[in-house]
Amino acid sequence: MREMTKAIAVTAAAIATIAVPLSGASQDLPSIAIGDARVAPPPEAALAPVVLLVDLGTGQTLYEKNAERRFMPASVTKVMTAYTAFEMIERGEIDLRQRYTFDEDSYRNWRRRGSTMFLGLGEQVSVAALLQGILTVSANDGSALLAKGAAGSVEAWTARMNGEARAIGMRDSSFGSPNGFPDEGRTFTTARDLITLAQAIVTRHPDKYAAFFGHKSLTWDEITQENHDPLIGNVEGADGMKTGFTNEAGYTYLGSAERNGRRLAVVVAGAERGRDRNAAARAMIEWGFSAWQPRRLFAQGQEVGRAKVQQGAASSVGLVAPRQFHLNIPTASDGEIDLRLTYRGPLVAPIAAGDTVARLQIRIDGELVQSAPLVAADDVGEADAVDRLGNGMFGWLQ
DSSP states (O other): OEEEEEEEOOOGGGGGGOOOOOOSSBOOOOOEEOSOOOOOOOGGGGGSSEEEEEETTTOOEEEEESTTOOBOOGGGHHHHHHHHHHHHHHTTSSOTTOEEEOOHHHHHHHTTOSSOOOOOTTOEEEHHHHHHHHHHHOOHHHHHHHHHHHHSSHHHHHHHHHHHHHHTTOTTOBOSSSSOOOOTTOOBBOHHHHHHHHHHHHHHOHHHHHHHSOOSEEEETTEEEEOOOSSTTTSTTEEEEEEEEETTTEEEEEEEEEETTEEEEEEEEEESSHHHHHHHHHHHHHHHHHHEEEEEEEOTTOEEEEEEEESBSSSEEEEEOSSOEEEEEETTOOOEEEEEEEEEESEESOBOTTOEEEEEEEEETTEEEEEEEEEESSOBOBOOHHHHHHHHHHHHHO
């Protein structure tokens, strides 16, 4: 078995109709012209040491600066707390109607400490209300109560957080608290990991995301507080996610906006001033929507190419897109995109329709921007004697 590749060159007008014929070990596909893909970012990108902008629908990075650098997320940690709670709700381990009591220990440690929803001693609060407080007004007290109530202790909760983070591929993050309060560096993450978290929360829990993120204010116990999210109410389609600040971490933000079915997510971290973080986040999202346009590459179920099959009832199998594939390209550009099929082949039968058997690599200016899965179009059973004879003759004639 070896890596089989085929490069495609396609005109921009024909991109949605391309299919790659079966060929030899090196499969070459033509390119799509798109001009200079290196679009200059807005000047506000310079306002923070860490900036990352990604299209969550395609996985394409539109801009990055220090995306792998570790930093303390401060209250952005609470997005991980929300995701952990959503997963537990989905598994039936906790319920939105459950109520937890703000006990004496929690009251002593978290009463009005930093951002708060002003919970009182002995107050019973539902999981739903706690999530609203955590995600709208960044409630440190609400985060601690949810953690202790759902897992029995803050330590048990953070162990769950870290387990959930590893499960979704956050490979360079660690969480030592449910709220991101300074903990001598035990809590850290990267911009790339936060985008992974954003992707997981909006795709795995779209209904809960819509229900709990993006609220402009919260009134609890007759006290109304505003959400400090810099995008909500200021950027079309914005619906979250979370700001963060400590003296050690600086000003941080993870946010998202959706327009016409296209969702972008942005991370800004380590800014010295809140207004710099806010300006950078707004500018990056607006630039992402205005400077880049989506281009459909392949429709769901469309055959992209074919792969050779050994020991099968057929000598090849179609490779199809399991979903629509899109790519963001610079607005009004007319240069080239490089597409390349890769698979470890020849494939060996039996193969089931829908099995992921290849990938479509998409490059701009030689840089890999997306690696998308391709699945088998049909079942390919193991060859009988007649099939083997026919396949052998077909291979000899090629």
